[in-house]
Amino acid sequence: MKTNMLTLKALQALTLTLATAGLIAAEPDSTKPKGPAAKGTDSSLVGEETAVLTQAPQVPPPIKRTHATKVKVKIEVREVVKKMADGVDYLYWTFGGDVPGSFIRIREGDLVEFTLANHPSSKMPHNIDLHAVTGPGGGAASSFTAPGHSSQFSFKALNPGLYVYHCATAPVPMHVGNGMYGLILVEPKDGFPKVDREYYVMQGDFYTTGKYGAEGLQTFDQEKATDERPTYVVFNGSVGAMVGDKAITAKVGETVRLYVGNGGPNLLSSFHVIGEIFDLVYPEGGTVASQKNVQTTLVPAGGSVIVDFKVEVPGTFIIVDHSLSRAFNKGALGMLKVSGPENLLVYSGKEIDAVYLGRQAEAGSESEKQVASLQAQMKEAIKSDPKISGLTKDIQIAKGKGVFMQTCFVCHQLNGEGIPGQIPPLAKADYMMADKERSIRGVIFGQSGEMTVNGKKYNGTMIPMNYLSDEEVANVLTYARNSFGNSGDAVTVPEVRRIRSEAPAPAHTGDKYE
Amino acid sequence: MKPEFRKKSEVRMRAAAGPVLRPSVFGLLSGFGFQLSGFSAVLLLSLCATPAAPAAPAPPGMVRVPTGVFRPLFRGDVDPKEVPVRAFALGVHPVTNAEFLDFIRANPRWRRSQVKRLFADDNYLKDWAGDLELGDAITTNAPVTWVSWFAAKAFAAWAGKRLPTTTEWEFAAAASPTRPDGENDAEFKKQIAAWHASPSLTRWPPVGTSRANFYGVRELHGLVWEWVADFNTAMVTGDARGDSGLERQLFCGSGSQGAKDVSDYAAFMRYGFRSSLKADYTVHNLGFRCAKDL
Numbered sequence: 026m027k028t029n030m031l032t033l034k035a036l037q038a039l040t041l042t043l044a045t046a047g048l049i050a051a052e053p054d055s056t057k058p059k060g061p062a063a064k065g066t067d068s069s070l071v072g073e074e075t076a077v078l079t080q081a082p083q084v085p086p087p088i089k090r091t092h093a094t095k096v097k098v099k100i101e102v103r104e105v106v107k108k109m110a111d112g113v114d115y116l117y118w119t120f121g122g123d124v125p126g127s128f129i130r131i132r133e134g135d136l137v138e139f140t141l142a143n144h145p146s147s148k149m150p151h152n153i154d155l156h157a158v159t160g161p162g163g164g165a166a167s168s169f170t171a172p173g174h175s176s177q178f179s180f181k182a183l184n185p186g187l188y189v190y191h192c193a194t195a196p197v198p199m200h201v202g203n204g205m206y207g208l209i210l211v212e213p214k215d216g217f218p219k220v221d222r223e224y225y226v227m228q229g230d231f232y233t234t235g236k237y238g239a240e241g242l243q244t245f246d247q248e249k250a251t252d253e254r255p256t257y258v259v260f261n262g263s264v265g266a267m268v269g270d271k272a273i274t275a276k277v278g279e280t281v282r283l284y285v286g287n288g289g290p291n292l293l294s295s296f297h298v299i300g301e302i303f304d305l306v307y308p309e310g311g312t313v314a315s316q317k318n319v320q321t322t323l324v325p326a327g328g329s330v331i332v333d334f335k336v337e338v339p340g341t342f343i344i345v346d347h348s349l350s351r352a353f354n355k356g357a358l359g360m361l362k363v364s365g366p367e368n369l370l371v372y373s374g375k376e377i378d379a380v381y382l383g384r385q386a387e388a389g390s391e392s393e394k395q396v397a398s399l400q401a402q403m404k405e406a407i408k409s410d411p412k413i414s415g416l417t418k419d420i421q422i423a424k425g426k427g428v429f430m431q432t433c434f435v436c437h438q439l440n441g442e443g444i445p446g447q448i449p450p451l452a453k454a455d456y457m458m459a460d461k462e463r464s465i466r467g468v469i470f471g472q473s474g475e476m477t478v479n480g481k482k483y484n485g486t487m488i489p490m491n492y493l494s495d496e497e498v499a500n501v502l503t504y505a506r507n508s509f510g511n512s513g514d515a516v517t518v519p520e521v522r523r524i525r526s527e528a529p530a531p532a533h534t535g536d537k538y539e
Numbered sequence: 540m541k542p543e544f545r546k547k548s549e550v551r552m553r554a555a556a557g558p559v560l561r562p563s564v565f566g567l568l569s570g571f572g573f574q575l576s577g578f579s580a581v582l583l584l585s586l587c588a589t590p591a592a593p594a595a596p597a598p599p600g601m602v603r604v605p606t607g608v609f610r611p612l613f614r615g616d617v618d619p620k621e622v623p624v625r626a627f628a629l630g631v632h633p634v635t636n637a638e639f640l641d642f643i644r645a646n647p648r649w650r651r652s653q654v655k656r657l658f659a660d661d662n663y664l665k666d667w668a669g670d671l672e673l674g675d676a677i678t679t680n681a682p683v684t685w686v687s688w689f690a691a692k693a694f695a696a697w698a699g700k701r702l703p704t705t706t707e708w709e710f711a712a713a714a715s716p717t718r719p720d721g722e723n724d725a726e727f728k729k730q731i732a733a734w735h736a737s738p739s740l741t742r743w744p745p746v747g748t749s750r751a752n753f754y755g756v757r758e759l760h761g762l763v764w765e766w767v768a769d770f771n772t773a774m775v776t777g778d779a780r781g782d783s784g785l786e787r788q789l790f791c792g793s794g795s796q797g798a799k800d801v802s803d804y805a806a807f808m809r810y811g812f813r814s815s816l817k818a819d820y821t822v823h824n825l826g827f828r829c830a831k832d833l
Binding site: 104106116145146147148149150169170171172173174194195196199234242244245247251 | 662732733735736737738739741802804807808810811812814815816817820821822823824
């Protein structure tokens with residue numbers, strides 16, 4: 026049985042080869058005098074070669090020859106299940122087995138003999154529309170190919186530039202949405218300026234039936250695609266295809282060129298490298314570097330851009346679509362890792378780490394650190410058990426301490442003891458703990474008149490703290506009710522909000538009026 | 540032999556009224572296998588249709604698809620928006636390997652070793668173990684694939700039948716399990732879309748296992764593509780551009796120009812698949828079923 030299958034496979038491969046060979050041999054007969062190949066009169070062509078094809082992020086080597094030639098390009102279409110993200114698989118339709126498709130590099134004036142083979146296991150027919158082709162459909166009609174068959178056509182690369190190619194079979198948003206795109210670079214006769222590193226980066230949007238991160242084999246969601254609501258927006262076909270040890274690399278002092286494409290099918294890319302400035306930009310993949318010193322460059326769907334920049338300092342440079350939800354929530358994130366010596370004149374790193382105290386203790390203060398730590402704790406706790414939310418009160422206490430230290434401690438003192446005879450204490454204060462709403466009213470609307478706290482009479486005035494937000498009032502009271510030997514429940518924002526909306530009249534008087 | 544042209548409303552009523560009772564009866568009979576249920580459907584259909592006009596019974600293994608109106612996905616400016624479809628018989632399921640083997644036994648010139656290259660390409664019946672052996676790799680009652688249009692047509696003629704036209708096939712395939720207008724059946728559309736977005740199988744399951752549609756036909760969706768008699772006129776491709784005054788092409792955005800329903804991706808894929816074919820092509824996921832005049 027096993028040998029049977031093996032033989033069958035070998036037979037399949039053989040027959041496919043035979044079929045392909047047969048087709049090619051049968052092609053240029055008298056009934057089909059198509060393309061410059063059949064004419065055979067192009068005297069500018071010298072020799073013949075087979076194109077070197079690469080998968081992203083690699084780019085074939087620059088072309089050294091100084092004449093046009095006949096270039097054979099053969100790409101096999103395969104429908105393959107591959108990883109979209111951790112635990113998430115997707116049925117990609119590919120040019121060459123990967124997304125994006127193989128990078129093709131030719132020279133202006135070359136005659137390309139293009140063969141598109143559709144793998145026998147494919148479910149669908151496919152074709153290719155190369156934007157580098159001058160002619161109806163960009164080769165689409167001539168390359169329309171059923172599963173287990175192949176097609177051939179030829180075109181002359183009249184215009185240099187960086188071009189997108191894609192499948193153009195109906196329904197085209199699905200074919201492109203499944204990953205059927207790539208780049209073809211037609212080098213100008215004189216080439217592009219030499220650089221140290223070249224990379225291939227291509228963005229695409231994907232529409233899956235499950236939400237972002239939903240595990241298992243995900244399939245194309247037509248409704249999301251039609252509404253242009255992608256689940257994933259990624260560089261080079263999947264989340265994380267260009268991060269960690271798959272990041273692209275360079276050394277300090279080198280010049281990097283990125284050949285950037287956007288397969289779409291729908292979104293435009295605001296292409297940006299965090300911490301770098303593009304020294305040169307060839308907008309929309311043309312051959313004139315018409316812009317210098319660019320932060321973010323727009324890459325249209327079905328379009329491209331070439332960017333050059335010198336890396337001056339070491340570190341990790343994050344590549345994003347600066348439409349940031351895509352980078353943060355949908356996967357549009359890659360990395361360029363630059364190694365080499367620091368250059369502190371260009372970038373110093375952090376020189377001063379100082380405490381800054383604003384109106385309320387903010388970043389860097391102890392209470393802020395405590396809040397951050399508690400929030401982290403809570404996040405951790407909720408992660409392990411979503412029912413745990415009891416840490417909310419602790420956060421309120423920590424935040425409330427910040428408000429207390431800013432607003433209250435001058436009078437009530439750090440230990441909450443107040444000032445004998447003048448300022449009533451908060452510590453173990455029967456008056457405060459007896460009536461939560463009265464405390465809220467007191468903070469918002471102020472408090473005056475005689476009152477008895479822990480058996481001692483006070484007759485002072487507390488000004489209204491109505492500039493505090495509902496949350497600040499809730500937090501500071503929660504802090505007071507749970508500090509200085511007190512223990513009580515939290516004061517919530519809705520409670521504060523309700524009382525603030527009340528008329529203040531009966532609220533701010535002391536004991537003796539009640 | 541012109542097709543009957545009835546008033547639209549009348550035609551629709553017939554298509555809708557005939558088989559009202561069938562789903563439950565199909566449920567009862569499902570245990571007896573598709574052949575029997577298909578046959579029973581015929582009996583039942585004749586019962587149901589008696590008030591209007593006695594319907595001709597469909598042969599065994601086939602069901603009657605009633606007269607109706609089909610709205611093509613693509614049409615030119617001069618093409619009619621609606622095409623009447625005369626009642627016809629359609630195979631309950633795609634032709635199986637076993638059925639095709641019977642044909643080969645009776646017609647040696649369609650054996651793999653003897654078939655003319657003009658009529659079937661090199662991959663013809665490539666998954667069979669030999670000329671008259673199916674082998675272990677395939678299932679006898681799975682749909683036959685790797686067959687050319689010529690071979691499918693020859694099979695149909697041998698069986699005293701014919702291949703369905705694109706119009707007939709699409710008309711029958713438009714029905715969901717519960718209603719003739721499957722385009723209004725969200726669950727049905729979802730299932731078809733899921734099939735198109737899923738990987739191709741490497742080995743086909745037996746026919747007759749999926750749920751029958753409104754007319755009692757099975758596996759029009761979700762198993763293999765199927766040849767139709769006029770596959771090469773269904774769509775205008777680059778090569779056939781000269782055949783038509785239309786600038787219609789299947790490619791890129793222009794693929795949607797003139798389409799009835801641009802959201803019907805499944806239909807685009809069927810039309811696209813057909814137009815990628817030539818009559819001698821054989822493909823791993825392409826089979827056929829027969830039709831017959833009534």
